[in-house]
Amino acid sequence: MTKHVEQYHGVLPVNKQSGLTSHDVVQKLRRVCNQRRIGHTGTLDPLAEGLMVVCLGRATRIVRFLTDWDKCYKAVLYLGLTSTTFDREGVDPEAVPKPVPSLSQKDIDDILERFRGRISQTVPVYSSIRVDGERLYNRARRGEDITPPSREVVIDELTMTVFEPPYMQLTIKCSKGTYIRSLADDIGKAVGCGAYLERLKRVSIGNLHLDDSYTLEQIEQKAESGDLDKIIRPCHEVLDYSAICVTGEFGRNIVNGPLLKKSDVVRIDGCFDPGDTVLIKDKQGNVLAVGTAGTRSSDFRSADDRKLFEYKRVLN
Numbered sequence: 001m002t003k004h005v006e007q008y009h010g011v012l013p014v015n016k017q018s019g020l021t022s023h024d025v026v027q028k029l030r031r032v033c034n035q036r037r038i039g040h041t042g043t044l045d046p047l048a049e050g051l052m053v054v055c056l057g058r059a060t061r062i063v064r065f066l067t068d069w070d071k072c073y074k075a076v077l078y079l080g081l082t083s084t085t086f087d088r089e090g091v092d093p094e095a096v097p098k099p100v101p102s103l104s105q106k107d108i109d110d111i112l113e114r115f116r117g118r119i120s121q122t123v124p125v126y127s128s129i130r131v132d133g134e135r136l137y138n139r140a141r142r143g144e145d146i147t148p149p150s151r152e153v154v155i156d157e158l159t160m161t162v163f164e165p166p167y168m169q170l171t172i173k174c175s176k177g178t179y180i181r182s183l184a185d186d187i188g189k190a191v192g193c194g195a196y197l198e199r200l201k202r203v204s205i206g207n208l209h210l211d212d213s214y215t216l217e218q219i220e221q222k223a224e225s226g227d228l229d230k231i232i233r234p235c236h237e238v239l240d241y242s243a244i245c246v247t248g249e250f251g252r253n254i255v256n257g258p259l260l261k262k263s264d265v266v267r268i269d270g271c272f273d274p275g276d277t278v279l280i281k282d283k284q285g286n287v288l289a290v291g292t293a294g295t296r297s298s299d300f301r302s303a304d305d306r307k308l309f310e311y312k313r314v315l316n
Contacts, residue, residue, distance in 0.1 A: 006035050009057035010232035011066075013213035018049045020216075025052055028216055032223045041066040041205060042176065043128065047087055050074075050202035051210045058315050059235050065277070065290060065313075066238070069206030070156065072173045076199040077184045079166045083196035084140075085126040086181035091196060098193040100165040111190045112158045112170075119155060121182050123148045153178040167198065207240055235287040235315065236279070242270025242297065243279040243287075244309065251282040254289055255316050260309040262301060271297045278309070289314045 016025055022043045029038055039060040041053040050073075055063050080097035084090035103111075123129050125140040125148050139146055154175040162169035168187075172180060181197045188195025203210045214222070214231055222228040236243075246254075250264040260280070272278050272293045280289040294307035 006037060006057040008033055008035060008229065008232055010055075010059050010234050011062075011208075011238045012054045012056060012219070012232050013208050013210075014052040014054050014219070015210060015213040015215045016044055016049055016052045017215065018047055021046050022052060025216065026054070029054060029056075029219070032216075032220050033228065039063045041069070042071065044202060045087065045181070045200070047089060048200040048202065050200070051205055051208065051213050052202075053205050053208055056232060061313050061315050062235055062239060062287075062290065066206065068176055070173060070175055071178070071202060072157075072171070072204040073180055074161075074201045074203055075170045075172055075180050075184065075197060077168045077170065077187060077195045078198040079168060079188060079191060079195045080193045081166075081196060082185070082188065082194035086124050086179075086185045087197040087200075090126065097166065100193050101191060103163070103191070108160050108163065108168075111187065112160065114190060115183060115186065116155050116158050118152060120150050121153050121179060121186075122150050124179055124181050124185075127179070151177055155183075168195075208238065236281060236285050239279060239287060239290070241277050241279050241290075242268070242272045242293075243281045244268055245281050245283055246288070248282065251280075251288050254280065254314055257311050257314060259305065261305040262303075262308070265300075268297050268300060273297075277312070280309070287315055289316075 014025060022040055026038050026040060030036065033056060035056055037057050037060045039055050041063055044050065044052055053066055079100045081091055081095055125146050126137045128135050128137065129149065131149065136146060136148060155172065157171065157173035159171045160168060161171055180200055184195050184197040219228065222231055245266045246264050247266055250258065266283055273296050274293055276293045278291060278293045279287050280291065281287055289311055290313045292310045292312060294309060295303035300308065
């Protein structure tokens with residue numbers, strides 16, 4: 001059997017359109033790129049749009065590091081109605097909206113302040129989280145009585161940008177695992193009239209931004225013209241960590257996870273402390289591995305070889 005050869009290795013920022021699942025996006029890209037190894041760094045609900053970060057080929061091995069990055073969203077809430085799914089899909093079409101209370105800027109600031117920082121958030125019952133081995137949305141669709149789990153998340157920024165009742169537009173910067181649908185429902189309860197998530201756009205993940213992303217149609221056009229490689233970003237441009245640059249001989253053997261010795265190091269780029277995530281790169285700047293520093297960069301040349309670096313992931 002002929003082995004499938006993957007052509008692309010890197011990170012592709014995708015502008016997902018509303019109506020597509022994250023799975024739809026990955027399956028489409030598998031066909032366009034003719035690649036099997038494709039992964040993404042965070043699901044977007046079908047009704048949501050915006051940035052999806054997709055990793056191709058060897059870059060799928062860095063998905064776990066990109067998944068931890070904070071995310072930024074633009075959200076529009078509809079006040080006065082609630083939803084079983086916390087978004088517009090679960091709104092009862094016969095429901096009568098409640099009047100939206102008259103809110104001053106201070107009233108809104110006081111409400112939003114409750115949701116800034118580290119908070120506990122209840123997972124929507126219509127979500128892909130597994131409980132007892134089964135996804136919650138399957139149990140919800142069967143009408144089962146469900147007590148969804150809670151999780152701690154961090155809301156670094158929560159700012160109202162537009163308030164034209166019944167609509168409220170928010171900018172949200174948050175940690176991984178945050179459900180903006182749940183946040184919308186909770187804000188509606190705090191206001192007193194209920195709310196659901198009307199629209200959602202993810203505008204950034206870490207240092208990657210929606211302005212630098214491509215729609216599926218644009219990606220397909222690039223593939224047809226032979227220019228797809230020009231919009232795929234190499235791992236070293238995306239992973240914003242300090243690096244240990246190694247000799248060619250060490251790089252060629254890195255798949256075996258050899259002990260890093262000071263004699264294998266060509267130079268150090270940046271600064272790090274023990275426990276920090278660091279990269280191993282070759283002299284050309286290609287990322288070979290991701291791991292944990294065992295010493296400060298300033299003490300590197302005097303440190304014990306056995307404590308220089310601990311592997312997390314080899315990319316080759």
